[in-house]
Amino acid sequence: MRVHAFTDDALADLDAVGLAEHLATGRLSAAEAVDAAIARIEAVNGELNAMAYADFDRARAEARDPHPGFLSGVPTLVKDNVDVAGMPTRSGTDAWEPRPAKQNGDFAGMFLATGLVALGKSQLSEYGFSASAEHPRLGAVRCPWDTERTAGASSSGSAALVAAGAVPIAHANDGGGSIRIPAAVNGLVGLKPTRGRWAQDRQFREMPIRIVSDGVVTRSVRDTAAFCREAERHYRNLNLPPIGDLTRPIKRRLRIALNTSGAGHSADAETRTLTEKTASLLEELGHTVTETDAPVTESFADDFVLYWAMLAGALLTGGRAFHGRTWDRSRHDNLTVGLARHARRNLHRLPGAIARLKRANAQAELYYEKYDVALTPTLATATPKVGHLDPGQDYDTIMARLRDWVAFTPWQNVTGAPAVSLPLASTATGLPQGMMFGAAPGQEAVLIELAYELEQARPFARIQD
Secondary structure (H helix, E strand, O other): OOOOOOOOOOOOOOOHHHHHHHHHHOOOOHHHHHHHHHHHHHHHHHHHOOEEEEOHHHHHHHHOOOOOOOOOOOEEEEEOOOOOEOOEOOOOOOOOOOOEEOOOOHHHHHHHHOOOEEEEEEOOOHHHOOOOOEEOOOEEOEEOOEEEEEOOOOOHHHHHHHHOOOOOEEEEEEOOOOOHHHHHHHOOEEEEOOOOOOOOOHHHHOOOOOOOEEEEEEOOHHHHHHHHHHHHOOOOOOOOOOOOOOOOOOOOOOEEEEOOOOOOOOOOHHHHHHHHHHHHHHHHOOOEEEEOOOOOOOOHHHHHHHHHHHHHHHHHHOHHHHHHHHOOHHHOOHHHHHHHHHHHHOHHHHHHHHHHHHOHHHHHHHHHHHOOEEEEEOOOOOOOEOOOOOOOOOHHHHHHHHHHHOOOOHHHHHHOOOEEEEEEEEOOOOOEEEEEEEOOOOOHHHHHHHHHHHHHHOOOOOOOO
16 A cells, blocks of 8 residues: 655645745745644654654744744754654663663764754664564554555665655654665665765764764655755765766766676666666666676675674673663564674684674775765665565564665775666566665765766656656
8 A cells, every 4th residue: 555645734845945945935934844844744743653762843843933044944853763852762662761862973963053953853763773664563664655665774664754744854764774674765865975975973973884864865866965954064974076066967977887686696687677677768868887796705795794783792792881770672673683692602713704894895996996876776676575674573584684675785885986866767566666876985976976967867856647
């Protein structure tokens, strides 16, 4: 069943830029926009299960005097693994009783300084470990294009509500594909920025390899571009070239590498065909496309899973010290527990795995000397139904199924390079199938301008149509 909230209200079918322009000219008030977004969330969340925490009264109060800026008064959501003052942070688990954060985390401070008004927190998979949010007690987050399907993860709640039209833009972050995967599943634009591009909470900054990047999911390229421009006014990493104000398609023709083999798991026949059709479109537009092998070592997927497992082990080991008496280790799902167990059993292999993962930076540098952009499918197969990645299954089953599906996104997390998923394809059953484009660190502008060109050449499917 398809579910969406688009209707003839204050939000209509406006994207964030369109809504911001209405707000700036006075055709619409922030209070009207926020009230409409709240009504839309209430209309679809029963089907989607995308909200982790609602703070509607505070949003209404803030809408009376929102922060200034281009996005002032535009309603949004923050993923429930970063701190927002006055809201609890649950991180997709119910293993402790969360308390309201005393202050904004570093990312939320920058994010909300753009003028966006947070209506609450969006749901994710437990700690963001799974590519499908299907918690045993918190429930599954469902795709609005087909509620029998997962909304992806870990930024599933944000993506589901943006795709369904409840808000035009929402926070997402990505440690293994968690912006790009739900963008691909829900028919959205999902840009994972370069490592260190935006302000980031301490828990992500202090990882041995900083695999997590924060960003947004949107329904249009111009919304993602506008967010980058506005965020850059509040936070600039001087070690990276600025993104700037991007409003039009790229002019120069690019050298594009095509790969459908992934990290140990190739795309299935339908996904490979859809990716090749995207490559043909690029060639029609004058770009040069060359088929290549995946730029990863044979051990990459195993090394990444072990690093992921180490993070799970650290969270479970330190849980009681951090969360206090309400901490209950037994309330974690089988994936989190299995990852922690995998880390304990393979601790002797961890230093080598981290060393090999760090060498991926040099491999990426060589790769992007040959090519301007890499094209892959975002995911190896079509979106699975809810239950396929149920974390109540045994760990080996869940992990095997995750590796079959998530074969392309982790490389950019390890190298720190940017990548964007675009809704350029649809499966035979009408589901969105994202196409992913990667570039060298700092080259978000190339990806955004290419995205403008592709959006213009092949307009994105809309759920309300």
